[in-house]
Amino acid sequence: MVKAIEWVASTNPPQIRLIDQTLLPKEEKYLEITDVVDLVDAIQILAVRGAPALGAAGGYGVALAISQGQREQWDDDRLALEVGRIRDARPTAVNLAWGTDRVLGSLRALTATDEAFSQALSEAHQLAAEDEEANRALASAGADWLLDQLGDRPLRAVTHCNTGALATTAWGTAYGILHELHLRGRLEFVYVDETRPLLQGTRLTSWELSRDGIPHAVEVDGAAASTILRGFADFAVIGADRITRNGDTANKVGSVALALAANYRGIPFVVAAPSSTVDVDTPRGELIEIEERPAEEVLTIGGVSLAAEGAQAFNPAFDVTPHELISAIVTENGVVEPGVEDRPLF
Numbered sequence: 001m002v003k004a005i006e007w008v009a010s011t012n013p014p015q016i017r018l019i020d021q022t023l024l025p026k027e028e029k030y031l032e033i034t035d036v037v038d039l040v041d042a043i044q045i046l047a048v049r050g051a052p053a054l055g056a057a058g059g060y061g062v063a064l065a066i067s068q069g070q071r072e073q074w075d076d077d078r079l080a081l082e083v084g085r086i087r088d089a090r091p092t093a094v095n096l097a098w099g100t101d102r103v104l105g106s107l108r109a110l111t112a113t114d115e116a117f118s119q120a121l122s123e124a125h126q127l128a129a130e131d132e133e134a135n136r137a138l139a140s141a142g143a144d145w146l147l148d149q150l151g152d153r154p155l156r157a158v159t160h161c162n163t164g165a166l167a168t169t170a171w172g173t174a175y176g177i178l179h180e181l182h183l184r185g186r187l188e189f190v191y192v193d194e195t196r197p198l199l200q201g202t203r204l205t206s207w208e209l210s211r212d213g214i215p216h217a218v219e220v221d222g223a224a225a226s227t228i229l230r231g232f233a234d235f236a237v238i239g240a241d242r243i244t245r246n247g248d249t250a251n252k253v254g255s256v257a258l259a260l261a262a263n264y265r266g267i268p269f270v271v272a273a274p275s276s277t278v279d280v281d282t283p284r285g286e287l288i289e290i291e292e293r294p295a296e297e298v299l300t301i302g303g304v305s306l307a308a309e310g311a312q313a314f315n316p317a318f319d320v321t322p323h324e325l326i327s328a329i330v331t332e333n334g335v336v337e338p339g340v341e342d343r344p345l346f
């Protein structure tokens, strides 16, 4: 299984090693990150992406910043500032801030010392190990729930964006459910939304599905609703960047179209995420900050400008699916069925 993010202790200085997801599947190149500026850049250009992988990036980022601080003799204020840059590099996926805060919370003090470095690293390793465990547990729970709802038979799925090993520390969330169904002989076919504008579905999910031998087709995002209405899919499953207390879910832009179509057709619409993606401090989805990304991502393809000169772009990276459109939210702690009532679920 591909590793999206790893800590490399054997180099001097130590590194965060990332597979560069902007280049896949054409090129399998690894970025060797030793300082905060490069980590923030990797997060912002989506070389590392996906909420749980960003959680690990935040956690390991604290250790990386301390290591750089030791080399460059940063005082505590500078170190806190640099860690803050990592934490705030992208706003919507709650895991980034969660991972950073979790590791910060494990320290006696955020200072550029050996003691703080080894505490931070040990907590980040723990966080990464727990993410893999959570993904495997939720994948199994999600597969059980779907087979229970739909009957023990091979199923056809629609999914959006990339939620596999690349988006996590290992295994995957929504992708993990698909993989689990495949291993149980209960996955017939997957429709993969290309996921405009950065094509995480075309480039990354299709790559992972091919490596796992799972039959699939990439479709344009605009096809997804019709795929569902025409009865080509038995369920839709997505990951999440932030799930609010009432179950409203932010995920890659385009997700809500799947939810609307699935509800109209009466097939399950499933959200899969580790509990680290649940933001209990935010009561409802309308309060989630939605990342807006550069215009060129929409107006150009492969560096070639396609729009009329002077055209503006609206480029929200995420949308919010209201909880009442979600059949089930699957975490490592089990399955929650939100229903229509607006109430705290987590």
Ligand SMILES: CSC[C@@H](O)[C@@H](O)C(=O)COP(=O)(O)O
Pocket: 046, 049, 050, 051, 052, 093, 160, 161, 162, 163, 164, 167, 168, 172, 173, 174, 200, 238, 239, 240, 241, 251, 252, 253, 317
């Ligand atoms: C398990 S990953 C869940 C989500 O983070 C994923 O579906 C998604 O929207 C990723 O967006 P991205 O902008 O590629 O980071």
